[in-house]
Amino acid sequence: MSRAFKTWLPSRLTRRDTCRLIMAIFVKFEVILREGSKSEPANCSHRISPRMGKMKKVVFAAVVSAVAMFGSVDMAFANRPTQIVVQERVSSRGPQSFQAFCAFNPRECQPGGESKIALDDGVLRLLTRVNARVNRAIRPKLDNPLIQVWRVNPSAGDCKSYVVSKRHELIRAGLPPSALRIAYVKTRDGEGHAVLVVKTHDGDLTLDNLTGEIKHFRQTGYRVVGMSGADPRRWG
Structure with missing residues (x-):
């Protein structure tokens, strides 16, 4: 293995993060292969062509082999500096990376209770406190564009990890x-x-890693690409 490649690889990896890495890479290649399948001759069948099926098997085998060979690989593909912010497509089940997160963390993706809450001073103080605490605890660091990761209470991460940490x-x-x-x-x-x-019954409030202020969503100036429903595994 070249010295440059060793330098590129991070030092440590837990078994849990290994599984997440495999899933994240495979999910990304699923997207690539699906896009590639658009170049296949058009037909009415939803079956995967033999060529694309073979490609998927090859990709999956390569991913598993790579992780097995480089057992010290960390999720910190995201440690590599990048200025690119990549936002995935959102399906009815959410972004594919979020689906992978739920597959490995099912307790973090359960619905329950009321779909709206009463807003009072106590709730507002709680939201402000949690927003500030998580914003301080996680060091901002963009994921690698090829591997989007959601993690609860990591030492470093991007906006996705802030979101699931605050929800938790x-x-x-x-x-x-x-x-x-x-x-x-x-x-x-x-x-x-x-x-x-x-x-809430008084409007939608926003917890954002870019600010410590709790704002009504309409005041943020953000445009919704997709949002989870009462069941976080269902998006609209």
């Missing part, structure tokens, strides 16, 4: 999961971003 902490504090929505948005500058939206 608010559920622990007693708020109903179904009132806590994950929103994929575009900023005023057209950049991809993710925020946590809290549904």
Whole structure:
């Protein structure tokens, strides 16, 4: 293995993160292969062509072999510096990377309780406290464009990890999961971003890693690309 390649690889990897890495890479290649299948001759069948099926098997085998060979690979593909913000397509089940997160963290993706909550001073203080605490605890670091990762309470991560960490902490504090929505948005500058939206009877409030202020969503200037429903595994 070349010295340059060793330098590129991070040093440590837990078994849990290994599984996440495999899933994240395979999900990304699924997208690439699906896009590639558009060049196949058009027909009415939904079956995968033999050529594309073979490609998928080859890609999956390569991913598994690579991780087996480089057991020290960390999720910190995201450690590589990048200025690119990539926002995935959002299906009815959410972004594919979020689907992978739910597959490995099913307890983080459960619905429950009321879909809207009453807003009072106590709730507003809780939202402000959790938003500030998570914003301080996680060091901002963009994921690698090829591997989008959602993690709860990591030491470093991008907006997606801030969102699921805040949701996790608010559920622990007693708020109903179904009132806590994950929103994929575009900023005023057209950049991809993710925020946590809290549904209340007095409007939707936003917890954002870019600010410590709790704002009504309509005041953020964000445009919704996709948002989870009362069941976080269902998006609209």
